[in-house]
């Protein structure tokens with residue numbers, strides 16, 4: 322089948338390559354010429370482990386090509402995946418500007434029956450909107466179907482996740498489109514949930530909101546544990562082994578960030594409000610998440626003598642989590658802004674993210690030099706394996722704030738550090 326991927330970001334590029342692997346002919350379309358040129362040259366312009374090898378292989382084999390030529394891309398393909406961004410818009414709603422633009426273009430250039438698939442995370446009712454946006458732009462009436470097929474991959478393990486999904490969700494309203502989608506995913510072993518587009522759209526938001534809720538639960542519980550002198554990591558293990566709860570997304574830390582959770586939780590809150598049945602539980606999830614940063618800041622301030630003015634702070638990690646270069650809504654960047662707001666001098670390091678406007682060093686040794694404290698913000702493996710004994714003499718004061726509870730407290734304290742994790746007693 323000839324597949325068009327519109328939007329060659331983290332999701333679009335991964336999805337396109339997965340379909341190449343399944344034997345399809347794929348075109349990747351983006352407005353950004355820089356990205357298209359890089360991808361067509363077999364170069365991944367973002368950081369995602371393992372993906373560049375697959376890209377190089379399929380570009381060389383001409384199973385995938387990348388273009389900015391919208392008209393031909395739409396005309397030549399049978400199935401069109403919309404993978405553009407759906408960022409946080411005004412009043413917490415998902416901003417569908419990019420999706421609407423793509424739908425309009427598809428309508429304008431449609432030349433025969435096509436299945437249009439929304440893989441972007443879009444609010445309930447968007448399949449219907451996309452249908453209307455396409456129709457409004459069609460010069461003459463050509464039949465088509467719109468299907469919702471949300472994506473659940475995680476940055477950092479995108480390839481593995483896209484190849485081994487827990488489930489595939491297909492929200493179609495016609496048998497013809499459903500048959501096309503079944504055929505596309507026929508080689509996958511996981512359960513396939515077939516439902517209508519609205520339920521499919523809701524599944525994605527419900528999944529992300531539930532995971533965000535687990536994080537806020539353990540973070541708020543961590544504060545209680547802190548007051549009681551309990552190690553919250555033991556609680557995570559103790560409850561996570563219960564199969565009804567599960568161990569994932571139960572690590573206390575600095576709060577969730579990234580390009581999905583904050584915007585998706587907010588968008589579902591807005592959807593719920595529009596129904597007149599607000600999801601108050603999710604409003605709490607957001608509130609707890611915002612407070613977690615403040616809680617962490619308060620600790621840093623207290624330990625450093627109540628004032629951060631002229632203190633030098635080394636921040637390790639800018640990405641919102643390990644194994645990605647994505648800094649959208651990164652807790653680290655939010656913290657850095659707060660630290661600088663309190664007149665601290667901030668020195669930063671990240672193994673892959675290059676920051677503009679921050680004092681960044683390429684080596685951890687340089688970053689911690691003269692620091693009053695180190696804050697671990699991203700759970701990169703590189704940081705777990707640092708030689709802390711060698712770093713200690715470089716610092717002004719041996720203080721570590723572990724925003725990810727990733728270091729072994731006992732070992733670090735044995736080296737003479739003052740160590741503060743998140744209720745990591």
Ligand code: NAD
Pocket residue numbers: 327328329330331332333350351352353356404405406407419422423440441442443472473474475476580581
């Ligand atoms: P991204 O920002 O990395 O990529 C989006 C791409 O779309 C950009 O390259 C942009 O240039 C392009 N684009 C915008 N308008 C276009 C147009 N009219 N024509 C062609 N290209 C256009 O975004 P992403 O992280 O891949 O996310 C895409 C969607 O998938 C979002 O809705 C997101 O919520 C969802 N999602 C993301 C992840 C993730 O981990 N990143 C996981 C699951 C779902």
